[in-house]
Amino acid sequence: MGHRCDNVYAINISKYDGHDRCFSSMHDQSWLWHRRLGHANMDLISQLNKDELVTGLPKINFQKDKVCEACQMGKQIKNSFKNKNFISTTRPLELLHMDLFGPSKTPSVGGKSYAFVIVDDFSRYT
Structure with missing residues (x-):
């Protein structure tokens, strides 16, 4: 048993003098490596493991039928904003x-392949 202090759990070891003790941390290694590798696909991690391409990657089985919470949130479809039929701004540049996009296949007259588009909401000047 320990108590939490900020983001650390503290344990008073002195009260266990004379007793055998073992401290361990339980964590699923496959999900730890999934996060370490930038939320990589489990098939990719299995292939890296099989080909021994990552130093220190333990020989563990990766569960392909589960999805981590962060990956699930990132893949959810988001609803679009509803269109509005009026201009909510009262002056230009409010x-x-x-939008910055590129590289585009067709370069501009100046030879650039990126574009930065700015549209004023009030005047629609681009």
Whole structure:
């Protein structure tokens, strides 16, 4: 038993003098490596394990039928914002919509392959 202090669990070992003790931490290694490798696909991690391409990757079985919470949240479909039929801004430059995209296959006149688009919400000036 221990108590939590900030993000650390503290254990008073002195009260267990004279007793055999063993401290261990239980953690599923497959999910730990899934997070360490940037939430990589379990098939990919199994292939890395099979080909011994990652130093220190233990020989463990990776469960392919489960999805971690972060991966599930990242793959959920999000609803679009509803269209509005009025302009909610009252003056130019109050709200700007920006988008940076590229590289595009067709370069610009200046030879650039990236573009930065800015649209003013009030005037729709681009």
